[in-house]
Amino acid sequence: MRFSDRLPAKTEPSRRPNTVSDRLKAGLDGAALLLLARRALRLDAIAQCTVDEGWVDVKLAAKSRAPVSSSRTRTWPALSRMLEEQEAHSLVGEDHSSTAAALQPLPAGSSLAAARVDDRTVIIAGRRGRFTAQDLRDLQLTATASGLVRRNQDLLADLRRGARVSSDTVRALKLRNRQQHAIAELGLMASSGGSEEQLIEMAVDQVADVLRVEFVKVIEAMPGGRTARVRAGIGWPEGVVGSDISMADIPQAALAMETNRSAVVRNIQTDRRFKPSRFLIEHGIVSGISSVIRGKTAPFGELGVHSPRLRRFSRDDVNFVRAMANTLAEAITARRAETELRSSLQALHRTAEERHRLMRRLVDAVEEERKRIAGDVHDDYLQVLAAVTLRLGVLARQIRDPARKEMIGGLAQTVETASNRLRGLIFELRADALQDGLAAALRSYLAEIWEGGPVTWSVNDEKLTDDPPPDLRLVAYRICQEAISNVRKHSGASRMAITLANVDGGLLAGIADNGAGFDAKAHLRPQPGHLGLVAMRERAELASGWLRVKSRIGKGSNVEFWIPFEAVPEPPMPRPEARRARQRKRNRAESAID
Ligand SMILES: Nc1ncnc2c1ncn2[C@@H]1O[C@H](COP(=O)(O)OP(=O)(O)O)[C@@H](O)[C@H]1O
Ligand SMILES: [Mg+2]
Structure with missing residues (x-):
């Protein structure tokens, strides 16, 4: 019995897969992925361009009900530059008419963006509006998924053709499926609200499990850049997770963070790029992949897998670690932005409360002073004036001379006016009503x-x-x-x-x-x-x-x-x-x- 006979017959799934992760799990093909990305990212067109000795194979999904079309055209200079970029980016400031032509028909004044799939393949996208940072990240995820899917497809095609397959190939196929699951799972955890800690732990677990590698770690660069903290890890002796290590001791991670890309090492002990490091020798580490976990401005840290065996990591393995690191980076950046926002809101709230307290103290102090003055006026000055009025009355009764009597009467009147004014002042000072x-x-x-x-x-x-x-x-x-x-x-x-x-x-x-x-x-x-x-x-x-x-x-x-x-x-x-x-x-x- 040939191996292909044992493959399940192509049956209609009971439920049509709808979400990106469903489709990934269902093992979708490259064309379907392009169509899905075109709709999910609301693009006017998306194309997968594969360069082959001066020619480019273009697989295009344009905005229409039409399926994905294929064509062949001469390669153009901007395309080779896109193949060098590690991350999805907007295409601006260069003559991109050839790029736009590959996406024809595209509305005038559209924006363009590109994301690298592998050394020869790039995904380019066009749409009327701008590309946000989130769009670019989604485009990169599409490109990464497309790389995985494509290699799966190649294998499946071989299998369907009835080609003889080695057990190695079957293993590789299974591994790819597990990688896709792990990426989808981490992505789901990120969007359903796992904490930073949980996400990091999960990434470490998944990577260790999928790649069956002895050591995995996520490190976070500490301010100043000289040391890094091991946030989570598997395989390390006690005390390593949670500790700070000098960057000089983890040169592979340092390289990944410096160049902002993955560093793959076959044998670190003989690799001329690195000086021997105590930490690596102590743990007998030989091979490994270090992927940068990007941060908002500077790198957050590294996701590293290491083996004490001489191990050759495949391109799939490298892409997988990179995709996990990218998903982690995105989730961490989002979590931190949220925390920052919350703490500045709290700070704002505290300042407002502080101001409020200050105001109350000020108002209280002023009001106290006013009350005191009003009290003094009432208890002292008004009493004195009342006494003066009383004595003036006594005096007036003792005096017979009409002119003098009148003068005293005028005096009493003036005192009365003064008293009234003081009463007005008390009223002004107090706010009893x-x-x-x-x-x-x-x-x-x-x-x-x-x-x-x-x-x-x-x-x-x-x-x-x-x-x-x-x-x-x-x-x-x-x-x-x-x-x-x-x-x-x-x-x-x-x-x-x-x-x-x-x-x-x-x-x-x-x-x-x-x-x-x-x-x-x-x-x-x-x-x-x-x-x-x-x-x-x-x-x-x-x-x-x-x-x-x-x-x-x-x-x-x-x-x-x-x-x-x-x-x-x-x-x-x-x-x-x-x-x-x-x-x-x-x-x-x-x-x-x-
Ligand atoms: N309702 C008003 N109508 C006309 N002029 C006014 C009025 N309110 C304020 N002013 C002008 O503004 C100036 C400043 O007012 P204010 O700061 O309360 O100080 P003060 O009352 O001690 O002069 C006054 O001197 C007056 O020229
Ligand atoms: Mg005034």
Whole structure:
């Protein structure tokens, strides 16, 4: 019985594979992969170009219902440069008309990108919009998968043709399948929210398992670049995982990180590129693959597999380690960006809280001082004046001379005026009416200062359903008071209107007059002796809000301020739930691909 007879007959799968990983697991062919990538990455065209002695075989999936077409054309210079690039990249700044021609028909003004499959093959893609970093990573994943798939296909073709296959070939075929699974699995773990630690552990386990290699490690470069920490590992004696090693001791990893690509070593002991290293000799390491794990700006570290045997790693093995390192890199970068965002949000929150505390202390201190002065005025000065009034009364009764009597009467009148003014001052200093709400306090204040006075005023609080909490009520009251005092002192207005409303989780207040108007910009900068406006704005800003003044000469003025009731919203919680929701959405989107 020939080997091919034992292969399962080609049957229709019970469920059509829809997601990328499903298709990978189902062992999809190269053309299907191109079509899948074209749809999944929303490309206008994608082609796989294989260079062969001056000629290029182009397998093209263009935007139409048509299947993948094949053609042959002369090679062009930009193509050989694409074959040298290790990672997917956008094609810009060079004459890419030949590249675009290979993707014909492509809409005018399209962007182009390329990703290397192997020494001779590159995938190029075109689309109307730009390629984002994520698109490029997906394109690279497609290219890597395409390399694996293609080699599988070659083998399967051999098998179907009934070619005699050695047990080595069967083993290689199985190995490739396991590699594809491992990459798909790590990718799934990354998108379903595994932690950095879990992802690293999983990568190490999978690589050790698939390649059946004695030593595997993931190292992370430490700041300064001289040492690296072993984050996870298999096969090493106790104490290695978790420790820091000098970069000089792991020259192969150093090379991978320096050149930003994989370093493959057949025998490190005789390889002229490296100096002998204590660490490697100690563990008897001979062969290995080191793949860089890229970071946001500098490399994150290395994924290394090592064997104490003289072992020849195949191109598949190298591609597999690289694909695992790339998947890991992408996941780690995403996790770290998320953590960074969260901690800066927390820092922001802390600063806001700090400001809030500071403001409360400031407000409290000022209010304390005001209360103290009001108390002194009441208990001391007013009492003294009351005593003076009393004595003047006694004196007036003892005196008969009408002229003198009148003089004393005038004196008593003056003392009375002074007392009234002091009572007004107490009223100004204290904000007792605030217990009844901001609007009530303002009305009582205005009634007091403009009782039948020259200014017609109004307080509109129809849209204020929630009064500010007590400390912010005081802040708002003091700002309004200052604005009112400006209207009183400087505007010459005949009308003033105050509006209070709940807006965006806070208080929006406006104090408008129809008076003389002024150059607000100039007065919002501190000027000696005039600190009212500046202090108003500072109070609003300390409460995490803002204050604006709109005024034109002869057209009146409008002071507007907003203060939030909550200083800064809480930073969002860690978001595994949100991530899972995104994943569900993505799965749905992928299932939509037929
Ligand atoms: N409502 C207003 N109408 C006209 N001018 C105003 C008004 N508010 C403020 N100003 C002008 O802005 C200047 C600065 O005001 P402010 O900072 O409160 O200091 P001060 O009241 O002590 O002069 C005032 O001197 C006045 O010229
Ligand atoms: Mg003022």
